[in-house]
Amino acid sequence: xxxxxxxxxxxxxxxAAKLQVQVEDDTLVVGENVALExxxxxxxxxxxxxxxxxxxxxxxxxxxxxxRSIINMKTTSVVRYSYLLSALQPGEWTIGPxxxxxxxxxxxxxxVTIEVKAEAQGEESxxxxxxxxxxxxxxxxxxxxxxxxxxxxxxxxxxxxxxPETPGFIAEPSAELAQRDRSQIENGVEEAVLDIMLPxxxxxxxPQTVSPAVITADLPAKPxxxxxxxxxxxxxxxxxxxKSLPTPPISVDVRPLPTEGRPADFSGLVGSFELSxxxxxxxxxxxxxxxxxxTLRGTGVLAGFALPPVPDTADYRVxxxxxxxETAATADGLLSKATFRRAVVPLAEGQLVLPPxxxxxxxxxxxxxxxxxxxxxVLEVTRxxxxxxxxxxxxxxxxxxxxxxxxxxxxxILPAPxxxxxxxxxxxxxxxxxVGLPLLPLLVGIGVSxxxxxxxxxxxxxxxxxxxxxxxxxxxxxxxxxWMFRQAASLRLGCAPAEVDRVRLHTLGPKVVALYSDLEAAxxxxxxxxxxxxxxxxxxxxxxxx
Amino acid sequence: xxxxxxxxxVATAASPDALYASGLDxxxxxxxxxxxxxxxxxxxxxxxxxxxxxxxxxxxxxxxAPGPATAAWRRGLRLAPxxxxxxxxLDRARRASRDNLEPPAPAADLFFWQGMLSPRDSGVLAxxxxxxxxxxxxxxxxxxAQRPIGLESxxxxxxxxxxxxxxxxxxxxEASVVVVADEVSxxxxxxxxxxxxxxxxxxxxxxxxxxxxxxxxxxxxxxxxxxxxxxxxxSTNPSAPFPPAGLVTAP
Numbered sequence: 001x002x003x004x005x006x007x008x009x010x011x012x013x014x015x016a017a018k019l020q021v022q023v024e025d026d027t028l029v030v031g032e033n034v035a036l037e038x039x040x041x042x043x044x045x046x047x048x049x050x051x052x053x054x055x056x057x058x059x060x061x062x063x064x065x066x067x068r069s070i071i072n073m074k075t076t077s078v079v080r081y082s083y084l085l086s087a088l089q090p091g092e093w094t095i096g097p098x099x100x101x102x103x104x105x106x107x108x109x110x111x112v113t114i115e116v117k118a119e120a121q122g123e124e125s126x127x128x129x130x131x132x133x134x135x136x137x138x139x140x141x142x143x144x145x146x147x148x149x150x151x152x153x154x155x156x157x158x159x160x161x162x163x164p165e166t167p168g169f170i171a172e173p174s175a176e177l178a179q180r181d182r183s184q185i186e187n188g189v190e191e192a193v194l195d196i197m198l199p200x201x202x203x204x205x206x207p208q209t210v211s212p213a214v215i216t217a218d219l220p221a222k223p224x225x226x227x228x229x230x231x232x233x234x235x236x237x238x239x240x241x242x243k244s245l246p247t248p249p250i251s252v253d254v255r256p257l258p259t260e261g262r263p264a265d266f267s268g269l270v271g272s273f274e275l276s277x278x279x280x281x282x283x284x285x286x287x288x289x290x291x292x293x294x295t296l297r298g299t300g301v302l303a304g305f306a307l308p309p310v311p312d313t314a315d316y317r318v319x320x321x322x323x324x325x326e327t328a329a330t331a332d333g334l335l336s337k338a339t340f341r342r343a344v345v346p347l348a349e350g351q352l353v354l355p356p357x358x359x360x361x362x363x364x365x366x367x368x369x370x371x372x373x374x375x376x377x378v379l380e381v382t383r384x385x386x387x388x389x390x391x392x393x394x395x396x397x398x399x400x401x402x403x404x405x406x407x408x409x410x411x412x413i414l415p416a417p418x419x420x421x422x423x424x425x426x427x428x429x430x431x432x433x434x435v436g437l438p439l440l441p442l443l444v445g446i447g448v449s450x451x452x453x454x455x456x457x458x459x460x461x462x463x464x465x466x467x468x469x470x471x472x473x474x475x476x477x478x479x480x481x482x483w484m485f486r487q488a489a490s491l492r493l494g495c496a497p498a499e500v501d502r503v504r505l506h507t508l509g510p511k512v513v514a515l516y517s518d519l520e521a522a523x524x525x526x527x528x529x530x531x532x533x534x535x536x537x538x539x540x541x542x543x544x545x546x
Numbered sequence: 547x548x549x550x551x552x553x554x555x556v557a558t559a560a561s562p563d564a565l566y567a568s569g570l571d572x573x574x575x576x577x578x579x580x581x582x583x584x585x586x587x588x589x590x591x592x593x594x595x596x597x598x599x600x601x602x603x604x605x606x607x608x609x610x611a612p613g614p615a616t617a618a619w620r621r622g623l624r625l626a627p628x629x630x631x632x633x634x635x636l637d638r639a640r641r642a643s644r645d646n647l648e649p650p651a652p653a654a655d656l657f658f659w660q661g662m663l664s665p666r667d668s669g670v671l672a673x674x675x676x677x678x679x680x681x682x683x684x685x686x687x688x689x690x691a692q693r694p695i696g697l698e699s700x701x702x703x704x705x706x707x708x709x710x711x712x713x714x715x716x717x718x719x720e721a722s723v724v725v726v727a728d729e730v731s732x733x734x735x736x737x738x739x740x741x742x743x744x745x746x747x748x749x750x751x752x753x754x755x756x757x758x759x760x761x762x763x764x765x766x767x768x769x770x771x772x773x774x775x776x777x778x779x780x781s782t783n784p785s786a787p788f789p790p791a792g793l794v795t796a797p
Binding site: 411412413414415416417418420421422423424425426427428429430433434435437438440441442444445448 | 563566570573594595600634638669672673676681785
């Protein structure tokens with residue numbers, strides 16, 4: 001039944017304040033959480049309304065809000081107090097009655113009945129909550145650990161817990177709640193485990209019941225029984241459902257400390273303890289300090305505990321420091337460690353034996369009072385400064401450091417340097433340098449530009465070759481034609497004129513090779529010279545090609 | 547007097563180094579008049595060196611002329627801002643001054659490096675960076691680089707401009723004068739018509755805002771302003787001529 005159940009009660013005459021109680025659902029399954037709202041119309045309560053809740057239910061206040069509405073020119077204000085109602089045990093349980101005084105008027109609302117059904121059998125729940133106590137029969141003053149374990153095989157969000165009511169116990173203020181999240185594999189299935197350890201100290205003897213603690217978490221909603229699919233929201237994410245999982249109640253029998261055989265010097269400590277002592281040195285000068293470190297560790301509460309005082313004697317004085325106490329809650333109980341630092345100043349030379357420190361505690365394991373003690377500490381006390389040891393420099397006698405601050409006798413100017421290369425160090429003196437430095441690259445740049453310009457204006461070698469005059473003498477003419485050809489060919493081939501040969505000229509074509517052959521024949525073999533002048537000139541004019 | 551004449555005669559033909567050495571010798575002999583004359587001659591001979599101003603300030607201080615001594619040391623410190631000895635002497639003079647004035651603050655805190663560099667140093671540095679900015683494209687051209695101007699040119703040019711601006715600020719806006727008269731009235735206007743605003747004493751160093759005819763408009767660190775006769779002050783500009791020894795020692 002998922003419809004809202006509206007329970008409306010008119011608790012007072014018209015035009016007066018009214019009280020309403022709304023429960024989201026009146027039939028719940030163990031572990032199910034629903035909303036419960038107490039509404040005060042046209043009135044206001046002092047504080048948060050409280051009401052009786054059946055044993056199988058639990059409520060948690062979540063907040064309040066106010067709304068106003070105007071209907072037919074009449075203003076109505078509603079103060080809503082919201083609670084989370086959790087079903088913990090099967091059965092029929094009631095909430096209320098609700099009885100409050102609002103603005104001087106008494107408003108009442110009858111109790112609301114809620115039916116809580118057990119979870120369906122046959123299907124293993126993916127979440128489990130267990131709780132145990134490290135000792136179900138502790139002695140008064142003994143520390144026990146309330147251990148809650150939340151195991152889940154599905155993803156859980158927004159996990160929170162409500163501690164149990166612990167009559168006969170108090171939460172130990174010196175130890176913090178320990179919480180640990182881990183995962184473990186059981187039968188091949190991984191599950192997440194949240195351990196919560198709450199240290200409790202037994203304070204009242206007799207049978208007690210530790211009420212259920214409740215773990216509340218947002219878990220994936222159950223699959224639809226018809227489709228078998230898990231419901232999803234508009235974004236395609238699995239819907240979550242808030243669920244409260246109670247732990248079973250735990251019965252405890254707190255035993256009183258035995259009065260028989262209780263020593264007069266009982267320290268009040270209940271637990272298993274060990275006592276040890278260490279000294280910083282075994283040899284100490286007279287009137288100097290040696291520090292003893294006394295460590296008390298065990299499974300009890302040590303906060304506020306102090307070692308029994310040691311009276312000063314003629315042989316030594318004792319100064320106690322503030323102890324340092326450390327505690328840690330474990331599944332086996334609370335482990336405590338107190339460190340006491342005790343400064344001892346020997347007053348006499350020779351061997352000094354510090355007596356052992358003893359404590360009477362009640363050991364729950366032995367169920368008896370026991371005395372724990374340290375070993376005696378033996379110190380060798382030597383001569384000290386107070387004995388007038390001459391080997392030690394004594395500052396108080398006047399034979400020590402006689403230095404003192406340098407006395408200022410006067411104030412004068414500092415001299416000028418004895419040697420200096422004098423020059424004009426003014427800005428004006430450096431002006432030639434300041435102006436000259438940037439001019440250097442400018443001058444170099446101008447020089448490079450001029451050189452490039454001059455290089456660019458060099459005469460065309462082809463034109464010069466072309467304009468070269470032809471000798472009138474026929475013998476010289478052949479030599480000159482050969483020279484012109486070599487010059488032109490070398491320009492074309494990019495080699496020296498002397499390197500021009502037939503092989504190189506093959507790259508310029510058969511006509512050029514033929515011209516070369518004719519020139520060689522005319523010059524050295526007496527070949528015909530007709531037409532050579534025109535052909536060489538054409539070769540030069542054609543810039544190395546025919 | 548004959549000795550002074552002899553020093554002056556020698557100084558006209560001597561180098562700044564020789565004049566400085568001569569001044570030191572006279573100072574060691576306790577002849578501070580002669581030392582002052584030798585140092586001034588060294589300055590006039592082109593030896594505008596911090597060491598010369600240091601020695602000149604020392605000699606004037608020994609002669610009981612704290613105002614000119616302060617001006618000389620201030621000039622020396624402007625040429626060598628990192629010279630701790632001159633700074634110590636200047637501090638000594640300021641402590642002895644009757645006017646409890648803070649030294650003129652730098653014109654622009656932006657140019658923080660000017661506190662460690664003289665205008666000459668920063669000017670030469672600016673010139674070097676400008677040379678590098680111009681040389682870099684030339685080197686790139688000789689190496690046939692694709693881009694004629696690179697990042698190094700820009701960085702060097704920016705540094706050159708910054709240093710040039712700070713040098714100008716140090717030369718122009720940080721001008722100051724030192725009172726060399728025993729006491730001088732600072733007036734609201736030029737001449738005797740001006741209202742007497744406040745009085746400065748020998749050794750007081752004030753910032754110079756403006757010079758009009760033979761008067762200086764000066765300002766104090768607390769921004770009070772007024773006109774003082776130019777002949778009652780001495781410039782802290784190291785390039786300015788230093789008065790002859792006789793004038794500065796007998797204000």
